[in-house]
Amino acid sequence: MSKIHVIHENPAWLPPLAAAFDRAGLPWAEMDLSRGSFDLSAPPPEGVYYNRMSASSHTRGHRYSAELTAAVLAWLTRYGRRVVNGPRALDLEISKARQYAALETAGLEVPRTVLVHDAPEALIAAARRHFAPGPLILKPNRGGKGLGVRLFPSVEALAAHLDTAPSDEAPVDGLWLLQDYVRAARPVITRAEFVGGRFVYAVEVDTTAGFELCPADVCAVGDAFCPAGEAPAAVPAPAAPRFTVLRDGIEAPLRARLEGFLAQAGVDVAGIEFIRDPAGRTLVYDVNTNTNYNEAAEQAAGLTGTPGSGPGALAAYLAAELRRGLPAAA
Structure with a gap:
């Protein structure tokens, strides 16, 4: 039977959608990609696949769910399944830098942003070059829910924070963004x-x-x-x-x-x-x-x-x- 397949890694987000699907009498099933295995040589089930994989999946212990989803979406696409929010949407979900490039290509303005590989000395040097004296925002390239986004009143405050920040605060993809604070x-x-x-x-x-x-x-x-x-x-x-x-x-x-x-x-x-x-x-x-x-x-x-x-x-x-x-x- 053809149905709606909801791709996710966090079942806590499903109840509002489930209620709407059930009110409309829609056949649906969840496809939890917090883990799993798939026979890539076999065709996937019929239906429409709605991808709502989150950039914040790693914060719930699902470090590789986004990568698993990318592989599954390629499988679905190869067999011609309709995917709502397909591979290109996932690519933007997990990278703010790629979001900004796409937004600017479409003629939309984004805050001034500097991309830095995860190294405190590189972050401080870039902040002094582009944002001194401040304020400025530090955020992970792959985030979600606003987690890890911090406002610093000055470059010196950023440097002091980085001097004592725990190692597990590093972004999951190794990329930080420094950004203008828009008041x-x-x-x-x-x-x-x-x-x-x-x-x-x-x-x-x-x-x-x-x-x-x-x-x-x-x-x-x-x-x-x-x-x-x-x-x-x-x-x-x-x-x-x-x-x-x-x-x-x-x-x-x-x-x-x-x-x-x-x-x-x-x-x-x-x-x-x-x-x-x-x-x-x-x-x-x-x-x-x-x-x-x-x-x-x-x-x-x-x-x-x-x-x-x-x-x-x-x-x-x-x-x-x-x-x-x-x-x-x-």
Whole structure:
């Protein structure tokens, strides 16, 4: 029987999608790639494959899940299976540097970024050359959920941190990014959600508690961001809900440029995060191809359980893709 196969390595993210699939009466199954073996000489099961492998899989003990997924996607593609968020989407998911190249190719602006191989002396030299006196941001090239993203008020603060940082803080692919700190007029960013390459809705995210902006409840972690020199307790909690659906969406020209980027990049489903600086520039800094949706924000906007919700839109899109692959009735 042809069905929807959800590729993942974290079952905690499945319940909202499962509920939407079940409401729509869709046949589906999970394909957990935290580990596994596959006969590459045999054809894979029929159906539509939805890839939501995460760049943060290594933080859950699944160090090679992304690499396993790349091999499985090649197998699926070789046999002509429909893959939503295929190999090109995975390539962007696991590398912010490649995200930025693709975004700029599509005419979108990103913060000034310097790529550095994992070596403290190289990081400090690059920071002094490109970002002195500061502030600046340090982030891993392969991250996820905002983990490992740190703001430093100066290059000296970065150097002091690196002097005492534990070795296990090194990025999983050995690549760090140094980046301009973009100070917004208000402490918020915007996350625009797309399904089937088309805009669904946008969420305003309060950033006063830090950079870990994954909207799913299960993304809550204890590795809280705090600016260098401050204790975690000094970081203020957001006074309002952290995630709020923007009823007016985003402006049409930006929406069109983001949809154009997704088409060029071969990405079907994504959450794209951007920030606006005081001069009014829009800078895109993250593309989440394994996007999650915030249930509380959708409920407050009256979207829960409707086709206008993230899971609802995704279920409808995957259902249409599944129908396209089924043989015509006799």
